[in-house]
Amino acid sequence: MLLAKQIAGFLSKTGKDDLYKVEKGVLVKVLLNKVVNTEVLAIGGGGAGVTAAIGAARKGAQVTLVSKGKVGNSGNTIMIGGSYAMDGHSAYYKFGIKEADKELTKDILFNQIVRDSFYLSEQDIVEQFVEESPDIIYEVKQWADQAGQKFIFRKPATWNMSGNAMGKALQHGLKQEDVEIIEDVIIVDLLKDGDKVCGAVGIDIYSGEIIQFNAKAVVMGTGGYQPFTLKNTNSDMTGDGVAMAFRAGAQLADMEFLLYLVTCLEPNEVKGSILPVFFVFNPNFKYRVTDANGDEIVIPKELKEIEVKSELGKLIELYYYGKCVLEGRGTEDDGVYFDFSDMSEDEIDDMFEDLIKSFLTEVYKDGFYHGDDVRAYKEFCKKHKRVKIGLGNEYTHGGIVINEKMESSIEGLYAAGECSSGAFGSNRVADAVVEMLVQGIRAGKSAAEYSKNKEVNPCNKMAQEIAKETLRYFENKKGISAVEANLEIERISDKGLSFFRTEEGLDQAIAEYQQLEEKMNNMVLKSKSRLYNYEWIQAIQAKNRLLCAKLSAIMAKERKESRGMHLRADYPLVDDDNFLIRHIAELRNGVINLSTKKPKVTKLEIPKGGKTEYIDYILNNEMGLENISYEEER
Amino acid sequence: MKFEVFRFNPEVDDKPYYQSFDLDITKEDRFTVMDVLNAIYTSHDSSLSFFSHSVCNHGICGRCSVKVNGKVKLACTFMVEEDLVIEPRTNRVVKDLIVR
Numbered sequence: 001m002l003l004a005k006q007i008a009g010f011l012s013k014t015g016k017d018d019l020y021k022v023e024k025g026v027l028v029k030v031l032l033n034k035v036v037n038t039e040v041l042a043i044g045g046g047g048a049g050v051t052a053a054i055g056a057a058r059k060g061a062q063v064t065l066v067s068k069g070k071v072g073n074s075g076n077t078i079m080i081g082g083s084y085a086m087d088g089h090s091a092y093y094k095f096g097i098k099e100a101d102k103e104l105t106k107d108i109l110f111n112q113i114v115r116d117s118f119y120l121s122e123q124d125i126v127e128q129f130v131e132e133s134p135d136i137i138y139e140v141k142q143w144a145d146q147a148g149q150k151f152i153f154r155k156p157a158t159w160n161m162s163g164n165a166m167g168k169a170l171q172h173g174l175k176q177e178d179v180e181i182i183e184d185v186i187i188v189d190l191l192k193d194g195d196k197v198c199g200a201v202g203i204d205i206y207s208g209e210i211i212q213f214n215a216k217a218v219v220m221g222t223g224g225y226q227p228f229t230l231k232n233t234n235s236d237m238t239g240d241g242v243a244m245a246f247r248a249g250a251q252l253a254d255m256e257f258l259l260y261l262v263t264c265l266e267p268n269e270v271k272g273s274i275l276p277v278f279f280v281f282n283p284n285f286k287y288r289v290t291d292a293n294g295d296e297i298v299i300p301k302e303l304k305e306i307e308v309k310s311e312l313g314k315l316i317e318l319y320y321y322g323k324c325v326l327e328g329r330g331t332e333d334d335g336v337y338f339d340f341s342d343m344s345e346d347e348i349d350d351m352f353e354d355l356i357k358s359f360l361t362e363v364y365k366d367g368f369y370h371g372d373d374v375r376a377y378k379e380f381c382k383k384h385k386r387v388k389i390g391l392g393n394e395y396t397h398g399g400i401v402i403n404e405k406m407e408s409s410i411e412g413l414y415a416a417g418e419c420s421s422g423a424f425g426s427n428r429v430a431d432a433v434v435e436m437l438v439q440g441i442r443a444g445k446s447a448a449e450y451s452k453n454k455e456v457n458p459c460n461k462m463a464q465e466i467a468k469e470t471l472r473y474f475e476n477k478k479g480i481s482a483v484e485a486n487l488e489i490e491r492i493s494d495k496g497l498s499f500f501r502t503e504e505g506l507d508q509a510i511a512e513y514q515q516l517e518e519k520m521n522n523m524v525l526k527s528k529s530r531l532y533n534y535e536w537i538q539a540i541q542a543k544n545r546l547l548c549a550k551l552s553a554i555m556a557k558e559r560k561e562s563r564g565m566h567l568r569a570d571y572p573l574v575d576d577d578n579f580l581i582r583h584i585a586e587l588r589n590g591v592i593n594l595s596t597k598k599p600k601v602t603k604l605e606i607p608k609g610g611k612t613e614y615i616d617y618i619l620n621n622e623m624g625l626e627n628i629s630y631e632e633e634r
Numbered sequence: 635m636k637f638e639v640f641r642f643n644p645e646v647d648d649k650p651y652y653q654s655f656d657l658d659i660t661k662e663d664r665f666t667v668m669d670v671l672n673a674i675y676t677s678h679d680s681s682l683s684f685f686s687h688s689v690c691n692h693g694i695c696g697r698c699s700v701k702v703n704g705k706v707k708l709a710c711t712f713m714v715e716e717d718l719v720i721e722p723r724t725n726r727v728v729k730d731l732i733v734r
Contacts, residue, residue, distance in 0.1 A: 045688075068687060068688055069687060069688030069695070069697075070688075070695070070697070073695050073696075073697070074688035074695065075688065078690055078694045078695055079690060079692075079694070162694075163694060164694050184687070186687070205687055206728055206732070206734065207728075231691070234688060234689065234690055235686070235687070235688065235689040235690075235691065236687070236688045236689075267664050268663060268664040268665060268666075268669065269664050269665075269666050269711070269713060270692075272691060272692070273692060368693075370690075370692040370693055370694050371692050371693015371694055371708070371710070371711050372692050372693065372711075481680060482680075483675070483676050483680055487676075525680075526679070526680045526681040527643070527680075527681035527683075529643055529645050529646070529681075529729065531643065531644070531645065531683070531728055531729040531732075532683040532728050532729045532730075532732040533683070534675075534683060534684075534686040534687065535680045535681070537686075537687060538686075
């Protein structure tokens, strides 16, 4: 015992007593450095996590909010580029906004979201979205005003804002509630007491310390996943919440539907910016879209009209540009060109200056979109007369299965925002911004109500096991690195999971994901230090990213039709006879179990069957939510 | 181009040092400092710590700032045109380019 005491003393002097301790006279490694006890644990520093924390705190729960980055300054929330909207009727009558279009009622918004989803929306979730969103939208707008942030009104009832301003508004709202905030901590896995979720284990990214969170309920507000090389989202989008919910036994759905947006491929410094989205909507912006050879990609006139004024532009661009790439006519990095060669330098100047002055300067500093220099981009366009544009995966429809109270399929776990599924079916219109806020606040309230009078046993044994598994990376001697793993995920996804999928391509992708999964059981780290070891963090994220990509490919293979953001080269028709269903995945005894479910109908009957050409479906089903006006008049 | 990068792991190093990396890039490649750090991390030394989690890469979050030739700049928007010395923003170093 004397020896143990000496060791303890030595450890204390050297500052290593947080890593090793003496137990029964033996020196053992400390696996868990810290324990946090709370009632509701909200995970995620964006709009879903913040509003969940606020919702739970207002119901009187003790709340802890844990974020991988800084709260209100991380995740996809700050990437909003961007606006959010409520129905014009509520804006006009409930909040007295006289410029709002009062003809756009809740019913119209509901019908449009469901129709534009290709009828895969869960209608009870859409009802919650439409009914409860005006209040939280208005409240967040007030937080923005109080925090001195610009949210600029546009018809029908939309506010144009930057992601940075949204983040600041959320921080302001959160400040008014009693919430414990823990930042720069990545959650690794959920804790379970029998069938109930009872907390989580995380890593402090800076110190490498491992933290056990004991909670009565957990809300996921962790965002989506992005498995491709081209990135237009925050680097956080690794599907952590979706993957850990799945490992904990929760059902996932709609993983095959990945949303693509026109995204800069060049010049290098703006690669990943979604600036070209504004070219499409701005009525003064003229360009021809061409393939790599300079031949025009013709979009029929009736579709061009839908593209410029409604949110279906995304589908039309995915279909026509995607087809060009599929036929081998795209650029070497799977893009197309926006061509300005018909225009003079003055005309290009005027066009960009109009975009900057009529829209971007409302919310960004002059000449910028976020931190990207639009005038430098303009000069590039003038010099080359054309610019490469790709299709970047910006949002994931799929994720954790929830009901209208944001309950997942397992007790004690709730989900909100992009990591959930069900609101938008196969094609998101309306706003992901609204989704995160309206589901977040509801999830927080539901979790707080559930937590009342609940007793939960701390899951110490499971926490130890997770910590041990998390630290195993440091002991691996041979294997692939996290960098290699991520490059491989991207290579497989670019080839097999991207736009216009085929049976053969998906089979190969699934097989390759599985081989990679085995290799990734033994990832190695170059640095053995726990201090800001990004390779370690990336290894953990890569496992989540791979799991999400694999489930996406598995569901994409099952869906032998084209619908919304899922296009199949070998099954080009929208098949209402067989695929008006959602695919569900669930882990049972370590095996992925697939099933299907019909979306719930509350108000809008689903049309009777048939097989339709994809483009005809878009033209003939009263689709196309017009969510924001970019015209001069406000 | 040549990049002198500040390195320090307080767990093993007695004092900071500078490590030199040669990257086969030119001004025309329009690299940002973040691209340079990513290239070093991906192809040369994955033990380099620089701001890498929750990166917006478009000048939004303001968390990736480092000293570039002595001046504090955002890594994700600062354009690389010449050889650079890259150092942490302050002297409160956690590891390499990461500060508290």
